[in-house]
Amino acid sequence: MNHLWRKVSALLLGTIFSCFLVIGIANNTIAQQTPLTLETSLLTLEQVGDNIYALISDTDYPPDNENIAICNAGIVIGDDGVLVIDPFHNEALGNLLLSEVAKLTDLPVKYVLNTHYHFDHTGGNKAIKAQEILIIGRGTIREDMLVKNRESDPAPAVPSLIINDDSNIWLGDRVIELEEVAGHSGGTDVIAYIPDAKVLFVGDILFNQKFPYIADGDILAWEETLDYLSDKYADATIIPGHGEVGDRYDLDSLKGYLYELELMARKWQELGLSEEEAIASAGEIPKAYQNYRFQGLYPSNLKTAYQQITLKSAPNP
């Protein structure tokens, strides 16, 4: 079943990506004629700490054209250089990000961090590689970009520095703490904390007021990570991979959503429902989440919960 599900989710994902690509191609001519700006890419630059900025995307999914940023990015300026986080999904947006950095500082971009392997955060690596800037990722990110992103990003620029443990980046006297976490993307999730400003970039561990993409994750591990981060970074400003800048309460609210999915999936198990019956019984999006964006992901969230929890949890004695 697992194998089958992997196939089904790959197909579903492929369909979503294909729609996105078709829309992208249809709008390509317009996009090529118009120079990218934050406005056309639906991005807002926000200062989130002393010499720390986030570029926050205001799109739903899929976006209206290929040059609208899907995810958020980060810019951390130190004493002698800059760290950039998640350079969006294509070269043009990666270049837009670099040009925004140049407006903020004369210091060079020394490092780029990919918070995980998904193409919406790594496709812009091409712009970074072209400038010979060091790209950092975790674990199996190179293999995952080459194999799992093949359809959405056939010629990826993969990171050349791989961390396999918690690590620190120093920009002069400013330290950025990189920490490995679990839950979203099968062993490539890494978060970045700047202790002097209490700012935390969590990548897709947080989708803020948006349905999360969980088909590639682990619901139970993700819940644990959200609890852990909410405790550890209780007073931090938190920049999600998708959605507005937030804090620990936004971590708590995503945890609440995942926990509801978990309970629903355990109930399906008790009732002995088939996947089709389970999805049908879940019905509409619950009231609490009706304002969430990325609503197209809700049905696949239900399927993932069925696969990961209903099929694997032990029946009640």
Ligand SMILES: [Zn+2]
């Ligand atoms: Zn993402």
